[in-house]
Amino acid sequence: MFARIIPSSSISTIRRSSNFVRIFEVGPRDGLQNEKVQVPTPIKVEFINRLSRTGLKLIEVTSFVSPKWVPQMGDHVEVLAAIDRIPGIRYSALTPNVQGINKVLSLGNKGADEIAIFSAASESFSKKNINCSIETSLQRFNEVTRIAREKNLPVRGSISCTVGCPYEGNIKPSQVVPLVEKLFDMGCYEVALADTIGVGTPKSIKELLQAIQSSGISASKLAIHCHDTYGQAIANIAQALDMGIRCVDSSVAGLGGCPYAKGASGNVATEDVLYLLEGLGYETGVDLNRLIDAGQFIMNILKRENMSKVARAILSKRQN
Numbered sequence: 001m002f003a004r005i006i007p008s009s010s011i012s013t014i015r016r017s018s019n020f021v022r023i024f025e026v027g028p029r030d031g032l033q034n035e036k037v038q039v040p041t042p043i044k045v046e047f048i049n050r051l052s053r054t055g056l057k058l059i060e061v062t063s064f065v066s067p068k069w070v071p072q073m074g075d076h077v078e079v080l081a082a083i084d085r086i087p088g089i090r091y092s093a094l095t096p097n098v099q100g101i102n103k104v105l106s107l108g109n110k111g112a113d114e115i116a117i118f119s120a121a122s123e124s125f126s127k128k129n130i131n132c133s134i135e136t137s138l139q140r141f142n143e144v145t146r147i148a149r150e151k152n153l154p155v156r157g158s159i160s161c162t163v164g165c166p167y168e169g170n171i172k173p174s175q176v177v178p179l180v181e182k183l184f185d186m187g188c189y190e191v192a193l194a195d196t197i198g199v200g201t202p203k204s205i206k207e208l209l210q211a212i213q214s215s216g217i218s219a220s221k222l223a224i225h226c227h228d229t230y231g232q233a234i235a236n237i238a239q240a241l242d243m244g245i246r247c248v249d250s251s252v253a254g255l256g257g258c259p260y261a262k263g264a265s266g267n268v269a270t271e272d273v274l275y276l277l278e279g280l281g282y283e284t285g286v287d288l289n290r291l292i293d294a295g296q297f298i299m300n301i302l303k304r305e306n307m308s309k310v311a312r313a314i315l316s317k318r319q320n
């Protein structure tokens with residue numbers, strides 16, 4: 001087992017007080033990966049640049065996965081090369097294997113500031129998503145995190161299907177806890193718990209977090225990643241915040257969905273999360289109006305209605 005390492009370029013610069021919640025914006029990656037029509041690279045770059053001007057400090061911009069599997073992310077090198085890098089923002093990318101991290105590292109300062117490895121609590125989902133068993137994926141991630149440690153590159157972990165799986169149904173907390181431990185043992189600085197198909201409720205989220213906390217892992221090292229398929233995302237996030245989670249993944253305008261989770265709707269909208277957080281008195285450093293503008297920019301390009309209720313309400317007020 002590896003020691004639980006937090007990379008030296010630690011998150012302390014981003015974490016502030018217990019009242020501060022980090023928003024991990026996944027719109028350019030999770031949000032766009034499922035779009036059938038290829039979004040032109042300059043549009044992605046403009047979208048990311050607009051997000052960079054909202055006060056967000058963490059933006060997942062692309063993924064180094066096979067372009068045959070996820071064609072939309074095939075321009076990962078070009079996107080990372082072209083974005084304006086705002087000091088203080090960490091631009092991250094998914095890397096499922098050694099090929100992915102080596103590519104990121106080969107790009108030098110045009111690479112990603114941090115990477116994410118992504119596992120699943122369901123065997124079927126793991127096979128559909130990354131074409132291998134959970135065990136094999138962990139062996140690959142061991143190698144990825146070993147390389148990342150040598151290069152001092154922060155690694156975030158993510159676990160899909162932590163409460164439900166599109167192929168296997170309900171997932172028990174006991175299936176998730178050992179994975180969370182393994183990702184921390186490999187050196188992940190944080191692990192995001194994903195409700196990939198949005199079936200969780202505050203009760204199942206509470207049970208999951210209780211089980212993880214009982215294993216000795218603090219909620220302050222976890223993030224929550226909710227999809228809003230059943231309309232429970234905001235309630236689930238409120239539950240997670242109550243239990244000490246201080247990092248929320250979300251996607252501006254509610255974009256998104258996983259290509260290997262049919263029927264799953266978009267991620268929870270960042271605007272809705274921000275409204276919740278501000279209403280509860282948390283600080284985020286993010287400007288809601290600028291965020292709405294960035295979301296509207298990409299939705300106009302995609303010719304789709306904004307899925308954020310907060311964005312829709314504020315946009316309609318602006319017209320009056």
Ligand SMILES: CC(C)(COP(=O)([O-])OP(=O)([O-])OC[C@H]1O[C@@H](n2cnc3c(N)ncnc32)[C@H](O)[C@@H]1OP(=O)([O-])[O-])[C@@H](O)C(=O)NCCC(=O)NCCSC(=O)C[C@@](C)(O)CC(=O)[O-]
Pocket residue numbers: 030033063064065066067068069070094095096097099100101118129130131158159160161194195196225257258259
């Ligand atoms: C993981 C693999 C690559 C395994 O795919 P594989 O076919 O088993 O891999 P392989 O090693 O046999 O390689 C096959 C081909 O892929 C290429 N390849 C191999 N690795 C890479 C790489 N890193 N970058 C670029 N190309 C790569 C490799 O070079 C080769 O190319 P070919 O010789 O056929 O031309 C594949 O299954 C894959 O790309 N899957 C896509 C996974 C994905 O992006 N899923 C969506 C993101 S996860 C998600 O959305 C969930 C999350 C995180 O948001 C949380 C939640 O809500 O649940």
